[in-house]
Amino acid sequence: MFDIPCVIFAGGKSSRMGEDKSLLPFAGFDTLTQFQLSRLKKIFKTVYISSKESSKFNFDAEFIKDIKTDSIYAPTAGFISAFRALKHEKFFVISVDSPFITKKEIEKIIQADTPDIDATVAKTKSGIQPMCGIYHRSLENKFIDMQKENNHKLAKLLQASETIYVEFEDEKPFLNINHPHEYQEALKLI
Numbered sequence: 001m002f003d004i005p006c007v008i009f010a011g012g013k014s015s016r017m018g019e020d021k022s023l024l025p026f027a028g029f030d031t032l033t034q035f036q037l038s039r040l041k042k043i044f045k046t047v048y049i050s051s052k053e054s055s056k057f058n059f060d061a062e063f064i065k066d067i068k069t070d071s072i073y074a075p076t077a078g079f080i081s082a083f084r085a086l087k088h089e090k091f092f093v094i095s096v097d098s099p100f101i102t103k104k105e106i107e108k109i110i111q112a113d114t115p116d117i118d119a120t121v122a123k124t125k126s127g128i129q130p131m132c133g134i135y136h137r138s139l140e141n142k143f144i145d146m147q148k149e150n151n152h153k154l155a156k157l158l159q160a161s162e163t164i165y166v167e168f169e170d171e172k173p174f175l176n177i178n179h180p181h182e183y184q185e186a187l188k189l190i
Helices: 032-040 076-085 103-112 137-148 154-159 180-189
Strands: 006-009 047-051 062-065 090-095 119-124 127-136 163-167
Touching: 006 032, 006 076, 032 047, 047 076, 062 076, 076 090, 076 137, 090 103, 103 119, 103 127, 103 163, 127 137, 127 154, 137 154
Parallel strands: 006 047, 006 090, 047 062, 119 163
Antiparallel strands: 090 127, 119 127
C-alpha cells in the first residue's frame, strides 16, 4: 500500500452528464464514489473524498470539504482545501469519474515522482491528465493565487511549474465518464 494520501475529487458540476455523476450507481456499488473509495483503499493507506457537500453521500469516509468560492465547480477549491486539511508534503489526486485507472498506472506515477518538483501527472496521446497525479505543497500558493484571479486552468499551472509528465500509451485507463453514453460504455466495460 502506498503511504501518500489519495484524494478523490467528487465535487464537480456534472453539467455534461445532466446529473451528479459522483452519485451514479457503478459496478455493484450504490455510487461511483463508493466504488472509487473501495478500490483505492486497497492501494492507498489513506483515502479522502473532496466535495462541496459531504451530506450527499450516505456512507462513511474521510471527507475534505471544499472552500467556498465564486467559481464553485473548479477543482482549484478542492486543491486548496486538500492542502489545508492534509499536513503532508504531497498527495495523489484522482477524479471520481476515472474508474479504470489501476494500481499499475498509479504506481508508475508514484515511482516517477521526486521531492524536488511541483507535480507528477499522467500524460497520454490525447494530452495531459491533470486529475491523475501527485501535487506537492510547493504549489499551494499558486493555487491560492489562481483562485484569487479566477483562473482555474490546471494545464497552465502545470506548464508554469516543475512538472514531470508520465507517458502512457494506453488511453483506456484514462476514460472519463462525462456524458450519459460514456457512463453506459463504462458500465459495459466494468
